[in-house]
Amino acid sequence: MGENIAQKIIKAHLVSGQMEPGKEIAIKIDQTLTQDATGTMAYLQFEAMGVPRVKTRLSVSYVDHNTLQTGFENADDHRFLQTVAAKHGIYFSRPGNGICHQVHLERFGVPGQTLLGSDSHTPTGGGIGMLAIGAGGLDVAVAMGGGPFYLNMPKVLNIKLTGHLQPWVSAKDIILEILRILSVKGGVGKVIEYGGPGVATLSVPERATITNMGAELGATTSIFPSDEVTRLFLKAQGREQDWQEIKADEDAVYDEYLEINLSELEPMVAQPHSPDRVAKVKEVGPIAVNQVAIGSCTNSSFTDMMKVAGILKGKKVHPDVSLVISPGSKQVFEMLARNGALADIISAGARILESACGPCIGMGQSPCSGGISLRTFNRNFEGRSGTADAQIYLVSPEVAAASAIKGVLTDPRDLGAPIEIAQPEKFLIDDSMVLPPAEDPSTVEVVRGPNIKPLPINRELPEKVECSVLLKVGDNITTDHIMPAGAKILPLRSNIPAISQYVFSAIDPTFAERALAAGGGFIVGGHNYGQGSSREHAALAPMYLGVKAVLAKSFARIHRANLINFGIVPLTFINEADYDAIGQGDKLAIDFSKMAEAGKVTVTNLANGKQITMEHGLSPRQVDIIKAGGLLNYTKKQNS
Template sequence: MGQTIIEKIVSNHAGKTTFANDLTVVDVDFVMASDTTAPLAIQAFEKMGGKAIWDSTKMALVIDHASPAPNQRIASLHDMMREFATMQKIKLYDVGDGICHQLMIENKHANPGQLILGADSHTCLYGAIGAFSTGVGSTDLAGAMLTGKTWIKVPETILINIDGALQPGVSAKDIVLYVVGQIGIQGATYDAIEYKGTTIENLSLDGRMTIASMSIEMGAKAGILHTTGLQLEQEFEHILPDKDAVYKEVIQIDATKITPQIAVPHSPDNVRSIHDVEEIIVHQAFIGSCTNGRLEDLHEAAHILKGKKVHPNVRLLIAPASREVFLNALADGTVQTLTEAGGTFLPSGCGPCVGTHLGVPGNNEVTASSTNRNFQGRMGNRNSNIYLGSPAFVAAAALNGKISNPQQYYGGI
């Protein structure tokens, strides 16, 4: 019997052949925690009697969720992380360096074929480069910090074939929102999702990261894209499924029919075509997050906003996914374009997405957002409404003061 990608990666790390639903212990290649989870992981590690992590070169801590610290309590937690990183001689990314998942890819802590744990649900993003990466709790991470191992129940796999050329003004975010809308937020619980097809093959790394990151929005244990067509600086082995691999379900999607997709309040799977929600008044627009804060995303917004001004009743906030993204956008003029249009750049981090600070909407306000979740209160105010879409959607909403189809700026509709 053939194996899926996930079954192959787990087998490589278990030292034996494994299949879906097997329980096994695996070696871990890398672990990561952010400022929301690292303090608890550090405390759990110490309660387990930990003195030194199993390999100081295979862990990173990232201060990104409440960065810069919005209050004294969080500042103290950041100090705890800095002290632990110094003592353990592990890599720490501090205020403004970027979002944990972006940094893991940029700095090659995550690589194809690896098995990686992160104490954050969107750790599944590294599936963009063919890694089996998954989010775990702080205690599970502490165990891996101590031993370099963890236990896995090998997930079943849903295969999604996506073929065809995208319409102008339609991006990877529209693809994954369409998929989430089809499967639902619990439709892939503890499953792995494999994405393949000509549409996937033609996506950039930035687009692949967008799709992989939102696999967790369907409850998936992991999301992994076939690496056919993937371009990386380093050489890597393509781990692809066997022809006779067994899948829980196979879904076919015609990408040519996908229009701009919007997740309306208050769930990421409450997805509609933009034609169903146009004209809704918008008060705040946000571009950023681990899902859509990369250079390609900023370019989408700049394409729409160049030489124009944001609507006077809209606040456009932009948080690049990392310092490197910001510097590249600065060098190619994108920062100037978006700033002249009325956008405000924030430090690289997760703040507005999770609602810790920097961009909390007011009561009854509507936010057009390129993030990954729109649960009630997600951006910090239960009395506001979040509409999720692509960076192009956000830019069009910011420009017009209302939800508008971005395809009009790409020669479409």
């Protein structure tokens, strides 16, 4: 029986386990990436492991999230990241060099290799044929130390692409259509592998737009073949030597199948407040727009920006619209500046931001109160923009630029003749903003400003825990709900005591105070608890506040892994109706002593005497991690 691409790469990197869907496997990691919001913790954790130099083929530390410097905190973090990278064998991509996933695709990604990144959109690398997975910073720290990455062997969903995109329809519309069909839960436990004749019609940046938003499907990762299109992209990046062909065998078998005819697609839009609330632009109609934001790791490639420049050329941004544009990398930014497209963008009245995440992570450019913002980004969760009552719509760069001119949501097909932009034969290559690690680490002193606080370490999990339910929440709680971001909070990411004060602050401003006063407790959640991002602060800060277990109907993959990594037990209701038998404030007694043998635990609600059996789904290794109080304690024990 032939193998698909995911199976081939996993097999070539398999350290332990059987490649049967759902079974725990461990794979060797070739490359890692971190961004600054998760990186400071990842490197503090790496330091705590006592490994002098990374053991990966390549590790890169990016600064793209928190580039706004309104106080000393971010600048301190950047300096820490730069010096810790130099000391431990890690490349450092300076602030201004671009968004981690885009720069990694351009300058570092290698088909057939594995990439583990402390950012949920790491699967962007699947656009170039990498097996690229998002994880918590602690998992990345372990991988940098040479440890394998553990995950459950995913199912592989084959999406066959046929036909070709019509004028003004883009890669964003493909992934929005897939989100419409599969929903934000449709990819959970799966690798999404693209194939079929439509693949050859898509450039690498277009493929990367699609794999990027596989994260919104909840997928483990998404991957495209590495073919002639990939070779030409790498050649244009001066990296042809990194290319190898990767394709599925003719008789490859998949767990699931879906077919999308690209010729039938139209411009799409994801409506507030979920990336799967997708409709055709024509169906939604001409709603008035306050802001248009173009950029992010999803849609700020050279061709994306050139199309935007082409639409804006000779026109003016509508007076009621604020148009903000952030090119995804310095490479793209400089190419636009040199070929004159930047002048067209500026002339139209766009506001140019630096090459960074910016408004995507709520770092500036929050919309006006109740405002409508069209964004080329990947997420439109409530409040993520920094404005609680803003309505965020996700669209392609073409829809965004057309709407910025017209002042209302606009189908770009109404603009007339399409703008064709060819992939460049040669990109502008200048890696001077990527600092290589020091040849002699002893010459480097790691600089820790006052914003870098020591890592809090959890204690071992007691066999029996009696605590109260600190908070009960519903379905689809995101990591933004648990640990909000934004310009006020993100600078505190290296200071856990300070940032933990904001846990659940939008839902219950008293949460942190109550949790500390009670000496910890439990959280009860609905379905898809922790969806959204790899933000490990959403586990680390609750751990600091004493949260011992989260009892939910289901969990998002990365967040569940982060809870385990920080010693918080993820428990799933076997009978969903039991969710109703627990109220906020109820005192629960949980016996963890038979966790390894039973696969289940008994929860006694001392408020009503009801006994509930819940499953944990933890492997024996994960039970040991939880008992040790988290992965760091566990890894230290293993190494001692």
